[in-house]
Amino acid sequence: MVEASPWTTGVIFAVSVSVVTTVGSWYYSAIYQPRKMERSYKRSLYTLAAAVETRDSGTIGHAERVANYAVAVADLLGIKKRDRLRIEYAALLRDIGKVNVPASLLNKKTKLEPEEWEKIKGHANAGAEIVSAVPFLAFLGDLILHHHECWDGSGYPDGLVGDEIPLGARILAVTTDYDAITSDRPYHESRPAEVAVDEIRAGRGSKYDPAVVDAFIRVLESQGIGN
Amino acid sequence: MANNKSPYDLYCRISIVLALAMACAAYSAVPPRPNAWAGMLAFLLLAICAELMPVSIRSNQTEIVISSPIHWVAMLLYGPFVATAVAVTAYGAVNVTAWLSGRYFLKHGSDGKTGIFRDILAFLAGYWGGRADYPARWALKLISANCASHAILACSAAAVYLLAGGIIGAHNLLASASTWMVMLQVIFPFMLSVGAYFLVDESLYVIVIIVFENRPEDFRDWYSFALRWKMLFVDTVPLSRRQYLFLPPITLLLVYLYIHLGVWSGLVILGPFFAFRLSVQKSVEQQQVYLDTIAALGTYMQHYHPYTRGHLKRVADMSERLARELHLASETVILMPYAGLLHDIGKVGVSEEILDKVGKLTDEEWASIREHPVKGAEIVAHLDFLNSTVDWIKYHHKWADGSGYPDDGAKNGGVPIEAAIIAVADAFDAMTDDREMSLDWTCDSCGYKPEDGVRPGVCPKCNAPKHRVYRQPLTTGDAINELRRGAGSQFNPEVVKAFLTMVDREGIRVGGS
Numbered sequence: 105m106v107e108a109s110p111w112t113t114g115v116i117f118a119v120s121v122s123v124v125t126t127v128g129s130w131y132y133s134a135i136y137q138p139r140k141m142e143r144s145y146k147r148s149l150y151t152l153a154a155a156v157e158t159r160d161s162g163t164i165g166h167a168e169r170v171a172n173y174a175v176a177v178a179d180l181l182g183i184k185k186r187d188r189l190r191i192e193y194a195a196l197l198r199d200i201g202k203v204n205v206p207a208s209l210l211n212k213k214t215k216l217e218p219e220e221w222e223k224i225k226g227h228a229n230a231g232a233e234i235v236s237a238v239p240f241l242a243f244l245g246d247l248i249l250h251h252h253e254c255w256d257g258s259g260y261p262d263g264l265v266g267d268e269i270p271l272g273a274r275i276l277a278v279t280t281d282y283d284a285i286t287s288d289r290p291y292h293e294s295r296p297a298e299v300a301v302d303e304i305r306a307g308r309g310s311k312y313d314p315a316v317v318d319a320f321i322r323v324l325e326s327q328g329i330g331n
Numbered sequence: 332m333a334n335n336k337s338p339y340d341l342y343c344r345i346s347i348v349l350a351l352a353m354a355c356a357a358y359s360a361v362p363p364r365p366n367a368w369a370g371m372l373a374f375l376l377l378a379i380c381a382e383l384m385p386v387s388i389r390s391n392q393t394e395i396v397i398s399s400p401i402h403w404v405a406m407l408l409y410g411p412f413v414a415t416a417v418a419v420t421a422y423g424a425v426n427v428t429a430w431l432s433g434r435y436f437l438k439h440g441s442d443g444k445t446g447i448f449r450d451i452l453a454f455l456a457g458y459w460g461g462r463a464d465y466p467a468r469w470a471l472k473l474i475s476a477n478c479a480s481h482a483i484l485a486c487s488a489a490a491v492y493l494l495a496g497g498i499i500g501a502h503n504l505l506a507s508a509s510t511w512m513v514m515l516q517v518i519f520p521f522m523l524s525v526g527a528y529f530l531v532d533e534s535l536y537v538i539v540i541i542v543f544e545n546r547p548e549d550f551r552d553w554y555s556f557a558l559r560w561k562m563l564f565v566d567t568v569p570l571s572r573r574q575y576l577f578l579p580p581i582t583l584l585l586v587y588l589y590i591h592l593g594v595w596s597g598l599v600i601l602g603p604f605f606a607f608r609l610s611v612q613k614s615v616e617q618q619q620v621y622l623d624t625i626a627a628l629g630t631y632m633q634h635y636h637p638y639t640r641g642h643l644k645r646v647a648d649m650s651e652r653l654a655r656e657l658h659l660a661s662e663t664v665i666l667m668p669y670a671g672l673l674h675d676i677g678k679v680g681v682s683e684e685i686l687d688k689v690g691k692l693t694d695e696e697w698a699s700i701r702e703h704p705v706k707g708a709e710i711v712a713h714l715d716f717l718n719s720t721v722d723w724i725k726y727h728h729k730w731a732d733g734s735g736y737p738d739d740g741a742k743n744g745g746v747p748i749e750a751a752i753i754a755v756a757d758a759f760d761a762m763t764d765d766r767e768m769s770l771d772w773t774c775d776s777c778g779y780k781p782e783d784g785v786r787p788g789v790c791p792k793c794n795a796p797k798h799r800v801y802r803q804p805l806t807t808g809d810a811i812n813e814l815r816r817g818a819g820s821q822f823n824p825e826v827v828k829a830f831l832t833m834v835d836r837e838g839i840r841v842g843g844s
Contacts, residue, residue, distance in 0.1 A: 118584065118587065119599070121584045122599055122600070125577060125580065125581060126603050129606035129607045130610065132610050133609065133610035133613040133614050138617065144715035144716070147713060148715065151710055152625075152629060155676065155680055155710050158680040200628075203633075206682070207682035234628070234634075235628075237627070237631050238628050239627075240623075240624040241624060
């Protein structure tokens with residue numbers, strides 16, 4: 105605190121501290137807090153997804169694995185931040201519609217009757233419905249609705265073909281199937297990663313988007329799986 | 332509500348006497364300088380502005396006023412008495428006017444007339460929100476008790492500052508030329524004083540809550556008091572308090588500016604002040620959106636049972652009203668509806684063949700149903716900002732007499748009152764709900780649909796059992812009698828009492844929900 109020219113020093117000091125405080129407040133509410141909230145959202149969505157997962161296989165963690173793969177593929181395909189976040193959230197919540205499917209069907213070890221199969225297929229619609237009812241999650245609706253669509257139009261619920269399917273849903277289709285093949289389910293034992301990669305490759309251009317399959321295989325290779 | 336002989340009355344009297352004594356002591360310790368009127372008036376205006384611009388949470392039900400830096404500046408420049416006067420006058424003036432204008436509008440209504448005076452009145456009435464309809468004595472009591480807390484706060488913070496060797500007054504502050512002297516004589520004592528300010532502030536808040544809830548056992552020893560403190564501030568913090576770290580630097584900046592620039596310093600400080608206010612408001616909003624989103628998602632996930640739709644919403648509303656009726660902490664009142672919506676989220680993991688089963692359950696099925704509160708608590712424990720509701724959800728099937736589930740030793744008193752609230756709201760709504768009656772009866776195995784109004788337990792066509800109990804709902808009166816009968820055994824008697832008073836006054840449902 106120099107007494108010689110209190111005005112100049114005072115004003116410079118005041119303006120700089122004001123700027124620092126203003127920028128600090130702005131940083132807190134515009135950068136720091138949203139980042140923290142994003143972590144909270146992911147944790148919560150993961151927890152709710154895990155609660156639904158306990159209904160079928162009994163083991164949890166699929167949602168998180170699928171989300172990790174989907175984000176890696178989205179990165180390789182050059183998808184921008186907001187859409188990548190959308191894919192990640194949708195991957196966590198894709199099977200949330202299974203709350204609508206009786207647990208006995210999800211855990212059935214024998215072959216499903218056609219009407220039972222219809223009920224299981226209904227989880228895509230139910231999931232999209234649940235998510236669309238929540239204002240801040242409604243943007244996940246079409247990814248969840250179409251995550252079982254196939255490239256050649258043989259998927260459900262709407263039988264969309266090729267580019268009609270949202271890119272995020274095409275990514276979810278590949279990563280979901282890969283995770284399903286490599287983990288234990290009531291109706292099948294887990295199979296090694298190599299088998300899963302072969303199966304995904306076989307579906308390239310028929311079941312799955314070729315570009316997504318290529319990107320996914322590169323992701324797996326970078327992790328030292330398959331080749 | 333506090334009546335004439337309530338502990339809250341006693342608290343009001345004690346705090347007002349204490350505040351007056353402290354103000355007298357402050358006056359004699361550092362008498363205000365006679366030539367300081369212009370500066371004091373400027374700070375009073377600033378404090379009034381701050382009181383008029385609260386950050387509102389949940390549409391006017393709770394508000395934060397950021398005025399403490401102004402009180403601190405007044406303390407540093409003019410001493411404790413002026414700080415007390417500024418704080419009490421600003422708070423009192425704004426709130427008494429708001430309350431009076433609220434009563435004015437309540438009496439005359441809005442008759443379409445406009446004018447600057449009426450506009451100001453309307454603004455203040457809106458600021459005061461729904462409290463305009465409190466009886467006169469009650470509002471004045473609230474305002475005077477809060478004035479007393481302001482005085483106690485300002486005086487105790489100033490006492491700590493003076494005892495730590497702090498100096499007061501613009502010319503004294505200027506006289507200490509070296510940086511080290513400034514550190515020793517201003518900044519260090521000021522930090523201690525700010526610490527004392529928050530400590531006393533939150534203590535007074537905890538004491539008011541304990542007095543309101545009428546729980547003298549919390550005052551028994553330091554440990555009980557600290558436990559209660561931890562419950563209110565450590566476990567239940569829906570608002571981030573970290574932003575308050577910005578306030579002491581802003582205060583010192585304002586003091587420095589005021590010494591050099593005089594009254595004009597107010598203009599320079601406006602930038603940081605509004606930035607700070609915006610940051611508090613924004614982070615509060617972000618948390619609000621998060622809570623609403625996650626609670627809505629959790630609620631819709633439970634909708635696979637058609638009848639849970641209205642039920643969860645009604646339990647949430649009723650729980651919130653009960654928490655308010657019992658004068659629980661505002662954090663609790665804010666979180667209560669979310670806990671009401673999510674209290675059965677653990678059932679998402681339980682097979683609905685078991686939930687809907689008619690007739691005797693096997694031990695295994697029964698065990699899996701009894702798991703749902705614990706499962707729900709596990710889920711909620713992972714949801715940020717909702718983790719303080721873990722025990723509310725875990726014990727909502729625990730009875731007041733210690734029976735019920737889960738069986739983990741939470742005996743009498745171990746069940747939090749919030750869980751007891753959810754239990755009462757849940758039971759009452761389940762008893763009066765006509766949910767089963769409104770569903771269509773169809774046989775699960777052959778699809779047979781009988782005549783209207785027939786709801787047999789076994790399908791008349793193929794003899795398949797029906798997986799849901801069909802019963803008549805109780806009337807409101809019968810359900811209330813059930814609650815009364817269960818008070819002390821199944822239900823917490825305090826909550827049942829509050830329920831009866833509330834229903835007597837406001838009816839079962841308010842606001843058409």
